[in-house]
Amino acid sequence: MIDRLRVVGRWGIALSVALVVALVSWTASADDPCTKRPDLWLPPDGTPGLANGGISVQETSGDVCQGDIVTITVTIDNLSCGDAGPFDVRVYYDDLSHIIGTQHVDGLLGCEFTVLTFTWDTGGAPTGEHEILACADTGNDVVELNEGNNCLTIDTSLIVSPNAPLIEATKTDVDSNGGTVQPGDEIRYEIVIRNFGCADLVDNPGHEFTDTLPAGLTATGFATASSGTITVVGDEIFWDGGIPAGGEVILVFRTQVDADVEELTEICNQGFVEWDSNGDGTNDSVEPTDDPDTPGDDDPSCFTVESTPEPPMLTGTVDAPTLSEWGMILLSTLLALAFLWKVSARRVVVTRRG
Numbered sequence: 001m002i003d004r005l006r007v008v009g010r011w012g013i014a015l016s017v018a019l020v021v022a023l024v025s026w027t028a029s030a031d032d033p034c035t036k037r038p039d040l041w042l043p044p045d046g047t048p049g050l051a052n053g054g055i056s057v058q059e060t061s062g063d064v065c066q067g068d069i070v071t072i073t074v075t076i077d078n079l080s081c082g083d084a085g086p087f088d089v090r091v092y093y094d095d096l097s098h099i100i101g102t103q104h105v106d107g108l109l110g111c112e113f114t115v116l117t118f119t120w121d122t123g124g125a126p127t128g129e130h131e132i133l134a135c136a137d138t139g140n141d142v143v144e145l146n147e148g149n150n151c152l153t154i155d156t157s158l159i160v161s162p163n164a165p166l167i168e169a170t171k172t173d174v175d176s177n178g179g180t181v182q183p184g185d186e187i188r189y190e191i192v193i194r195n196f197g198c199a200d201l202v203d204n205p206g207h208e209f210t211d212t213l214p215a216g217l218t219a220t221g222f223a224t225a226s227s228g229t230i231t232v233v234g235d236e237i238f239w240d241g242g243i244p245a246g247g248e249v250i251l252v253f254r255t256q257v258d259a260d261v262e263e264l265t266e267i268c269n270q271g272f273v274e275w276d277s278n279g280d281g282t283n284d285s286v287e288p289t290d291d292p293d294t295p296g297d298d299d300p301s302c303f304t305v306e307s308t309p310e311p312p313m314l315t316g317t318v319d320a321p322t323l324s325e326w327g328m329i330l331l332s333t334l335l336a337l338a339f340l341w342k343v344s345a346r347r348v349v350v351t352r353r354g
Helices: 002-031 324-354
Strands: 069-078 087-093 099-105 113-121 127-132 134-136 151-153 158-161 167-177 186-195 209-212 217-225 229-233 238-241 246-255 266-269 272-275 285-288 301-305
Touching: 069 087, 069 134, 087 113, 099 113, 099 285, 167 272, 167 285, 167 301, 186 209, 217 229, 229 246, 238 246
Parallel strands: none
Antiparallel strands: 069 113, 087 099, 087 134, 127 158, 134 151, 167 186, 186 246, 209 238, 209 272, 217 246, 229 238, 266 301, 272 285
């Protein structure tokens, strides 16, 4: 009886050990990513580590004119070793309400990736800057480990330019003397006018640029332009000319701060560009110059006139030159000799008179 109990006990221990081993194996198997659900992911552009040394590609073909075709490339990776069933991939611009296109993927094996290419006809898109957004499994057809990594906004935004001139202008001022602006100083202005549109800015009747100087500034008459014609009439500066699509023109003119401008007077100045936005031969759009050193848009260029500095005053003591001891003796001797010579000369004069 005892032997039977021992045999049963041994078998019980063996079964317990086998059960523990089975449980450990099952637990390890549960932690194995190859047995988990799929995990679709859109990695950032240039991310390495995809299957067979692949690198993620999330990009657009670049800025275009309105109506041109944009190519959009997106990469979808399955992070898990669990296979994913069929799903859709969709690309948007700006937000989820503006769909560019949808493509169907029949499935994606575990630890594999796929690259899709979309085309976007921008004929109906608004001009301006747009963000491109791509999302996988838009119908929520795949049950995943992580549902929060299915969308990605492509890093580089896309600009759709109008088939007309699109003008931006900056204006900076520089004190030719450097430092703070004083009455009488010369101020040099530089205006850069850029055409970001897909059509040329044409030299139409009327001025394409006008700058009227404010009180406290006087034109010196100096003005140059990288193209076109710039003129100075009194305290007004005019420019006439054209700018090709994607081109720019640089204008430079000089002014002088009036001598009677009061201390702490702020002087602001701004020019205006005019151009034809609809091709009818008449300038109908206006763009003010912007100070690039300020955070806002279309800001005038401003500076403050400081008071004329006073000449520096000498302070402290002035050290007079000193003589050494022998120098003092020599000086005393010379003075004594000079005195004796003067007395002798007087005696001679008296004697001759007598």
